[in-house]
Amino acid sequence: MNIKELDKKYIASTYNRFPVTAVSGKGSLITDENGKQYIDMGSGIGVTAFGIADEEWLAAVTKQASVLQHASNLYYTEPCARLAELLCEKTGMKKVFFSNSGAEANECAIKAARKYAQDKYGEQRHVIATLAGSFHGRTLTTLAATGQDKFHKLFTPLTGGFVSFRAGQVEELKELNKNGDIAAVMIECIQGEGGVIPLEKAFVKELYEYCIENDILLIADEVQTGNGRTGALYSYMNFGIVPDIVSTAKGLAGGLPMGATMLGEKCENVFSFGDHGSTFGGNPVCAAAAINVISRIDEELLSSVKRKSEYILSALKGAKGIKGVDGMGLMLGIRTERDAGEVIKECMEKGVLCLSAKDKVRLLPALNIDDALLKKAIETIKQVCAGEEISA
Ligand SMILES: Cc1ncc(COP(=O)(O)O)c(C=O)c1O
Known part of the structure; x- marks a missing residue:
């Protein structure tokens, strides 16, 4: 049996898992069993504060x-x-x-x-x-x-x-x-x-x-x-x-x-x-x-959390398919025109892992997420929310 089958057979069915087996990672990147990499915008539901395997x-x-x-x-x-x-x-x-x-x-x-x-x-x-x-x-x-x-x-x-x-x-x-x-x-x-x-x-x-x-x-x-x-x-x-x-x-x-x-x-x-x-x-x-x-978690880190938050808010403000963003710092909930579950699924397929909270797409990335990765993830989320195809 593969991991997914073993899990289904032996683990109590309390979780509705995404079809991803997380194998390893580094910082804000997670790699699955097929070697596919994802940008982690959920940090294990706000847990891996400094990303995966931070030195x-x-x-x-x-x-x-x-x-x-x-x-x-x-x-x-x-x-x-x-x-x-x-x-x-x-x-x-x-x-x-x-x-x-x-x-x-x-x-x-x-x-x-x-x-x-x-x-x-x-x-x-x-x-x-x-x-x-x-x-x-x-x-x-x-x-x-x-x-x-x-x-x-x-x-x-x-x-x-x-x-x-x-x-x-x-x-x-x-x-x-x-x-x-x-x-x-x-x-x-x-x-x-x-x-x-x-x-x-x-x-x-x-x-x-x-x-x-x-x-x-x-x-x-x-x-x-x-x-x-x-x-x-x-x-x-x-x-x-x-x-x-x-x-x-x-x-x-x-x-x-x-x-x-x-x-x-x-x-x-x-x-x-x-x-x-x-x-x-x-x-x-x-x-x-x-x-x-x-x-x-010192003043410098906290101001970078605020700066990243402002970047996300300004990048998503008024974007097609986005009704608004709630939250503070790197705890944000995006109100989307499309169904949030569908947005999350499509983002995952495109290599970005997001969370949900009620009817919102929730982001809880690592506090030290790299600026370039953050930008890439936000661009993907924006395009998925707008219902646009992403150019390679
Ligand atoms: C505000 C709040 N309190 C308590 C809990 C429960 O935490 P745990 O799952 O570690 O027991 C959670 C989990 O999501 C939470 O968000």
Whole structure:
């Protein structure tokens, strides 16, 4: 059996894969089993922050893997402690809990918020409010947090204690909190899976103030938007707010599984021994990879992310077949006249890998994508959106 047949026979059918077997890559180029090369405009759904097999990242990973690949959380390890220090220094957060994925980072954020509220106000104050259209993960608790019913069907009962309200509607939140049961509000400053939709700055500000006034913790889910993706280290930094808890994953370790939940001043000491844990969380190889990624997200890199974003926006503005582009930095959603699925399929055939988000073509390229490759990919996307044949 070939790879596709083996996959179909032995892997649970939860994914609708494209007919591409990714074999290797370098930077923003991926090669398939037939030797065909693609420009990677999705970076493994926002994960390979510095592309594939980036030399510096690879050196950090192999160096750590060759001395200690795992020790468990029974012992101290240097990469884990240094990464936590780096994250806290760069964000002003106070403590970090490491896990392995975005959903786990959010689970930890929810546990921290509930513990904070219940320690201070009693058990009744445990409700987490999230936004309609949000996406926070696939575990039963993060599904409950996800404000999209289509993900809930077939898996009820989900974890209780979650409510949702519409973006822009702080009044709805106030109504939901009339009994004072809300412990925390969790937001993505730019909804990713929900369709690459940035929240209005005025709404985020009003929400932030309401949370402060009522001692409701504000959790920023930076799983997709974090680690330089939007032109700031974390997207909340574009909105003039300081969340109490920040969760992140995806690009954090540049392609190795790692999640982090950062706790701010209010809840830095909320967890005590035994309150939470993870076998793999803070794994030294993943932590070494993340140190490499996070230490390279400096002002210079962030301004190049913004410059590349502006290039994409200006290249696509007013182009035939393109209704508009939403998002920030290198997290962009293109509204196309043609069906987005068809555009993505045709781009793939023409050697450019894109993602979807609802009815948009979503782009999450590596933060350091080469200018010439980016230009080539954008030209292809433009021509496919316009329904034009591409000249060789
Ligand atoms: C905003 C957000 N939160 C959480 C998750 C879940 O992350 P993971 O798939 O690593 O569990 C995702 C995944 O797409 C996400 O976009």
